[in-house]
Amino acid sequence: MSKRIDWVREHCKLLLGISEEYRRTRPFEGLKIGTGIHIEAKTVALLLTLQDGGANIVSTGNLNTTQPDAVDVLRAEGVTVIGQPTKDSAEHSAYQDEVLAVHPDLILDNGGDLFVRYLDDPYPNLLGGTEETTSGRMRLAPLRDRLKKPVLVINDSPIKQFAENEHAVGQSALESLMRFTNKVTNGEQVTVFGYGACGRGIADNFRGAHARVSVVDTNPVTRLRAHLDGFATPPRHLAVSEADVIITVTGGHDVVTVADLPRMRDGVILANAGHFPTEIDAAGILGASDVVDVREYSDDLITVALSDGKRIHLISRGHMFNLAGPRPLGNSIESMDLGFALQARCLEAVARKDVDASSCVVPVPAQIDSAVANSYLDRKYSYQSS
Numbered sequence: 001m002s003k004r005i006d007w008v009r010e011h012c013k014l015l016l017g018i019s020e021e022y023r024r025t026r027p028f029e030g031l032k033i034g035t036g037i038h039i040e041a042k043t044v045a046l047l048l049t050l051q052d053g054g055a056n057i058v059s060t061g062n063l064n065t066t067q068p069d070a071v072d073v074l075r076a077e078g079v080t081v082i083g084q085p086t087k088d089s090a091e092h093s094a095y096q097d098e099v100l101a102v103h104p105d106l107i108l109d110n111g112g113d114l115f116v117r118y119l120d121d122p123y124p125n126l127l128g129g130t131e132e133t134t135s136g137r138m139r140l141a142p143l144r145d146r147l148k149k150p151v152l153v154i155n156d157s158p159i160k161q162f163a164e165n166e167h168a169v170g171q172s173a174l175e176s177l178m179r180f181t182n183k184v185t186n187g188e189q190v191t192v193f194g195y196g197a198c199g200r201g202i203a204d205n206f207r208g209a210h211a212r213v214s215v216v217d218t219n220p221v222t223r224l225r226a227h228l229d230g231f232a233t234p235p236r237h238l239a240v241s242e243a244d245v246i247i248t249v250t251g252g253h254d255v256v257t258v259a260d261l262p263r264m265r266d267g268v269i270l271a272n273a274g275h276f277p278t279e280i281d282a283a284g285i286l287g288a289s290d291v292v293d294v295r296e297y298s299d300d301l302i303t304v305a306l307s308d309g310k311r312i313h314l315i316s317r318g319h320m321f322n323l324a325g326p327r328p329l330g331n332s333i334e335s336m337d338l339g340f341a342l343q344a345r346c347l348e349a350v351a352r353k354d355v356d357a358s359s360c361v362v363p364v365p366a367q368i369d370s371a372v373a374n375s376y377l378d379r380k381y382s383y384q385s386s
């Protein structure tokens with residue numbers, strides 16, 4: 001196993017504990033789990049834990065985030081991994097079709113793609129599964145009447161909200177901007193689009209790094225919250241025109257487009273932390289009529305020069321930038337260990353039929369949240385009872 005992945009797995013303490021239990025209890029014995037989740041070091045820990053529970057796993061990655069060393073480890077451990085890293089959505093779709101072709105009994109989805117595809121071509125043995133993200137919940141909630149299976153939304157656990165979305169995404173977005181650009185944050189104007197859990201963490205971390213932070217959110221109540229949290233909330237056009245860095249994290253589409261180019265400052269950096277690479281219209285910006293030059297410093301750091309002399313820097317072509325580029329680390333190990341412990345326990349609840357079709361696209365059951373929180377805290381404070 002690669003040393004980096006060894007390090008991560010050894011620090012996924014909750015998953016290690018669950019693995020030990022699963023090797024005895026085998027809750028997924030005889031079941032196939034189909035997944036389409038970002039394949040990186042922490043995912044290895046999750047998928048091997050599910051395998052320890054008896055699951056036969058067929059997995060593929062997400063657009064642009066699959067890490068080859070993680071794939072190698074999974075394959076060596078007997079997990080079926082379909083495809084290779086790709087930014088091509090047609091190729092990625094074909095991989096997802098291959099996952100569903102094995103008719104998984106459980107689906108561990110990330111963005112709703114697998115459940116939406118299942119509805120196009122349903123099969124009888126699907127028990128249900130989990131959805132990791134906000135974006136997936138937004139797609140799947142209107143499909144409840146057709147899904148009619150237990151689908152537990154990990155994102156809607158308070159633990160996922162504060163541990164990963166708020167604290168960890170904020171940290172990794174800051175780490176990633178510096179990793180990509182090596183540029184200063186102090187005194188820079190950072191505009192964050194979207195002030196949900198992820199946006200709050202990003203705004204907070206950049207403020208902590210001495211940036212001046214403004215927030216744009218389409219929801220006035222959320223904007224008020226940002227204002228009372230001490231962030232500037234100027235009208236959208238001003239927030240765009242004053243920004244040195246623009247980060248989108250909304251779960252929406254076409255949040256920043258070619259129509260914004262005339263307002264942007266020379267040297268602005270555009271980055272997306274939302275799930276789908278559609279928040280920043282990268283293709284539109286790269287192909288805009290007033291682009292006179294495109295310079296690729298790397299595949300993940302591109303500068304477009306406009307006819308008025310301005311330069312716009314685009315990170316990772318609008319793909320989720322905290323899992324892209326050189327040496328992508330993603331969110332902290334412990335935050336993902338918490339979220340993935342929720343994943344394992346929720347899939348186990350579906351496999352054991354502890355939840356039924358009335359739990360279709362609903363948050364993680366409260367007793368699972370409590371059990372995972374207790375395990376984390378018990379481990380942290382175990383020295384007190386010894």
Ligand SMILES: NC(=O)c1ccc[n+]([C@@H]2O[C@H](COP(=O)([O-])OP(=O)(O)OC[C@H]3O[C@@H](n4cnc5c(N)ncnc54)[C@H](O)[C@@H]3O)[C@@H](O)[C@H]2O)c1
Binds near residue numbers: 134194197255320
């Ligand atoms: N990068 C990561 O590691 C990571 C981790 C978790 C979640 N995510 C993704 O980040 C995105 C946001 O997640 P969240 O949990 O914060 O979602 P959320 O629903 O809590 O918040 C999204 C916010 O964006 C606002 N919004 C929507 N459209 C907008 C627009 N066009 N302009 C400005 N504001 C807009 C909404 O009003 C809302 O306040 C999702 O796509 C999610 O899947 C990324």
